[in-house]
Amino acid sequence: MNARTPSKILVLPALYEQVAERLRTRIFAHELQPGAWIDEQALAVEYGISRTPLREALKVLAAEGLVVLKPRRGCYVTELSEQDIDEVFPVMAVLEGKVAELAAHRITSADYARLAAIHDDLEKHAAASNADRFFEANQRFHDALQDIAGNRYLAQLINDARKVIKLTRRDSLRLEGRLKQSLAEHRDILDALRDKDPARAQRSMHDHLMSGRNALARLAKAN
Amino acid sequence: MNARTPSKILVLPALYEQVAERLRTRIFAHELQPGAWIDEQALAVEYGISRTPLREALKVLAAEGLVVLKPRRGCYVTELSEQDIDEVFPVMAVLEGKVAELAAHRITSADYARLAAIHDDLEKHAAASNADRFFEANQRFHDALQDIAGNRYLAQLINDARKVIKLTRRDSLRLEGRLKQSLAEHRDILDALRDKDPARAQRSMHDHLMSGRNALARLAKAN
DNA sequence: ACGCATGATACTGCATCCATAATTATGAAT
DNA sequence: ATTCATAATTATGGATGCAGTATCATGCGT
Numbered sequence: 001m002n003a004r005t006p007s008k009i010l011v012l013p014a015l016y017e018q019v020a021e022r023l024r025t026r027i028f029a030h031e032l033q034p035g036a037w038i039d040e041q042a043l044a045v046e047y048g049i050s051r052t053p054l055r056e057a058l059k060v061l062a063a064e065g066l067v068v069l070k071p072r073r074g075c076y077v078t079e080l081s082e083q084d085i086d087e088v089f090p091v092m093a094v095l096e097g098k099v100a101e102l103a104a105h106r107i108t109s110a111d112y113a114r115l116a117a118i119h120d121d122l123e124k125h126a127a128a129s130n131a132d133r134f135f136e137a138n139q140r141f142h143d144a145l146q147d148i149a150g151n152r153y154l155a156q157l158i159n160d161a162r163k164v165i166k167l168t169r170r171d172s173l174r175l176e177g178r179l180k181q182s183l184a185e186h187r188d189i190l191d192a193l194r195d196k197d198p199a200r201a202q203r204s205m206h207d208h209l210m211s212g213r214n215a216l217a218r219l220a221k222a223n
Numbered sequence: 224m225n226a227r228t229p230s231k232i233l234v235l236p237a238l239y240e241q242v243a244e245r246l247r248t249r250i251f252a253h254e255l256q257p258g259a260w261i262d263e264q265a266l267a268v269e270y271g272i273s274r275t276p277l278r279e280a281l282k283v284l285a286a287e288g289l290v291v292l293k294p295r296r297g298c299y300v301t302e303l304s305e306q307d308i309d310e311v312f313p314v315m316a317v318l319e320g321k322v323a324e325l326a327a328h329r330i331t332s333a334d335y336a337r338l339a340a341i342h343d344d345l346e347k348h349a350a351a352s353n354a355d356r357f358f359e360a361n362q363r364f365h366d367a368l369q370d371i372a373g374n375r376y377l378a379q380l381i382n383d384a385r386k387v388i389k390l391t392r393r394d395s396l397r398l399e400g401r402l403k404q405s406l407a408e409h410r411d412i413l414d415a416l417r418d419k420d421p422a423r424a425q426r427s428m429h430d431h432l433m434s435g436r437n438a439l440a441r442l443a444k445a446n
Numbered sequence: 447a448c449g450c451a452t453g454a455t456a457c458t459g460c461a462t463c464c465a466t467a468a469t470t471a472t473g474a475a476t
Numbered sequence: 477a478t479t480c481a482t483a484a485t486t487a488t489g490g491a492t493g494c495a496g497t498a499t500c501a502t503g504c505g506t
Contacts (some may be wrong), residue, residue, distance in 0.1 A: 014294050015460070016282070041487075050461045053274070055489085059239070059279050063286030071237050072467060072488060087376040094321045098314065153310040154386075157380060164376075238490075264457075273491045278459085286488060295458060 016056035017087065019047060021113060023057060027066055027077055028166050034079040045153045065164045080167050085216065092161045093209035095154060096142070100205035103150035104198040112194060119190055126183045133171040134182075139172075141186065147199060172215035175222075185211060238278035242270060246280060248288055250300055251389050261290065288387045303390050308439065315384045316432035318377060319365070323412060323428035325372035327421040334371050335417060341367060342413055349400035349406045354396045358407075361396075364375040364409065398445075408434060 013021075023043075026032045038058065044051045058075050061067045067075050080088075082177035102112075118141045125134040146155040172178055185208040236244075246266075249255045263279065265273045280296050284290045291299050303311075326334075347387045349358040369378040395401055408431040415424035 002440065012294075014292075039487090052462090053489090056279060056282050056459095059282045060286055063283055069237075073468055074488070084376070087374045090325075090374065091318070091321065091377050091380065094317055095314070098317045102313075149309045151313065153307070154314050262457090275492090276457090279489095296499095297458070427481055 002014045013051065014053075014055040016060065017151050019054055019057035020060045021048070023061060024066065024163070028060075028105075028163075030169055032077050034077050034167055034169075036077045038075040038077065040075070064160055066167065075111055078164075078167055081168070082220070085165075085168065085213070088161055088164055089209060089213035092158065092165065093213075094160065096209050097202040097206035099145055099149040099151070099154060099158065100192070101156075101198040101202035102151060103145050103191050104201040106150060107148055107193050109198065111144075115144055115190060115193065116150075117139065119186060122183055122186055128178045129179060131171065131179065135171075135173055135178055138150070138186075139180070168216065170216055170219045172212055172219055175215050175219050178215045181215075183207070183212065234265045234271055237276075238272065239276040239283065242272070242280035243278055243283045245270070246284060247289065250284075251386075253392055255300050257300050257390055257392075260343055261298040261300065263298070275286070283361060287383055289390065294342040301387075301390055303387070305443070308388075308391065308436070311387055312432060312436035312439075315381065315388065316429045316436075318381050318384065319432050320367075320425040320429035322368055322372040322374070322377060322381065323415070324425035325374060325377075326368050327416050327424035329421055330371055330416050330419065334367075335378045338364065338367055338371075338413060338416065342409060345409055349402045352402060354394065354402065357397055357402055358394075361409075381399070391439065391443045393439055395435055395442055398438050398442050404434065404438075407430070 011138050013045050023032070023038075032038065040054055043056050045194065047054070058067060058069065062069045062075070066078055068078055069075050070111060118137055120138040122141065125137055142158075146158065149155070173182065188204040189201060189208060211218075246255070246261075255261065263274050263277055263281075267277050270277070281290060281292065285298070287293045289301055291301055292298050344360040345357060347363065348360055366382075369381065372378070395416055396405065398404060408427065411427040412424060415427050
């Protein structure tokens with residue numbers, strides 16, 4: 001059921017998986033922009049492979065929602081409408097909220113120490129107004145929480161949703177004051193976890209995500 | 224972003240999609256049992272197609288979690304462990320709960336009438352102890368609610384989760400007394416919707432799903 | 447008799463090839 | 477000049493072929 005298989009370390013990933021990963025990277029880097037047509041032949045030549053594994057990779061990306069396959073008309077990078085974003089974020093908020101709730105139930109003092117260390121990093125990067133490093137530490141925080149929550153299916157859905165959100169070119173962390181605000185929200189979540197208060201952890205995390213969506217909306221207006 | 228394209232009615236689905244659908248049907252019918260190896264060649268011959276579209280279909284099913292692809296070792300129907308079920312149901316409960324919450328916000332009297340009609344069907348089939356028809360009406364109830372909630376991304380995740388759950392051979396509705404219990408839970412949800420009480424709708428739906436998981440667990444013990 | 451090595455078989459994964467549909471370019475007619 | 481029809485080009489979707497690897501069977505050695 002889950003992707004991680006112990007023996008997988010030895011077996012190198014199938015070519016179509018490698019290709020999918022390379023394409024994901026290019027899509028997230030917005031080198032392949034939303035709406036852009038994906039030229040199978042050109043990519044096959046560039047990667048030095050045939051179209052077969054490339055097409056299989058595109059099927060995978062389509063399932064993830066990163067591209068859309070138009071029958072007989074080719075493959076295009078997904079364009080997120082404002083409505084799409086308004087649909088994804090509430091779902092993301094609910095899922096991440098559940099993660100926080102589960103984590104609050106299961107968290108140990110060692111887990112808390114790990115999270116607190118990551119939070120220290122967040123504080124440092126926020127103080128330095130380094131959005132990139134803040135983003136990276138933020139990711140680690142949420143990943144660590146998923147580990148503690150211990151629900152792989154939930155984690156998978158969240159990671160898929162995150163991929164979709166990444167299609168947006170906008171980065172809310174760059175918004176004036178958002179870094180500090182995000183930090184304060186993380187503080188809230190952390191405190192709820194310290195107190196092992198699932199309901200509060202759930203609520204804090206949910207609101208944190210919706211706050212992120214609002215920041216994104218403000219950013220859209222600013223542009 | 225979403226799969227439904229208006230023009231899709233004219234364009235017949237790609238072959239790999241048709242194949243994926245046929246395979247889904249066979250998997251849900253447990254004709255292809257969990258753990259069973261999927262013989263690409265044999266299926267290609269049976270369907271009168273080449274292995275290429277078949278392999279593409281398997282990639283799609285793998286993304287849905289219905290099969291697992293073991294590199295160089297072929298494709299197998301997913302086996303759900305008890306732990307897997309324990310991970311999927313809480314997520315399902317949270318997602319369906321969100322649907323109920325959103326629906327309670329947006330529901331109109333016409334919507335409510337539609338739901339009430341479906342609930343009447345549920346009552347009829349419960350009285351007749353007809354689990355099959357109850358199941359079908361139950362599906363309609365949840366689908367209608369998704370429509371009212373109006374979040375396609377949410378609906379998609381739920382439908383994917385439903386597919387995964389369908390891998391289980393067990394049917395909780397066949398459990399003694401479960402039909403009546405399920406009906407009562409639906410009654411609760413419906414009342415919350417009538418009162419346009421999002422919090423209560425959310426809670427009722429969440430508990431309804433977890434109650435379904437418990438029924439499944441009782442069924443497992445009975446066997 | 448049992449375990450291990452070696453060879454045969456079969457399947458997966460990728461490349462190549464071909465048919466068909468879509469798009470673009472060209473030309474004719476109004 | 478613009479629009480429509482038609483032809484040429486190009487890209488997608490599917491079929492076929494082939495190389496590499498995993499599995500299974502057979503036989504040898506202990």
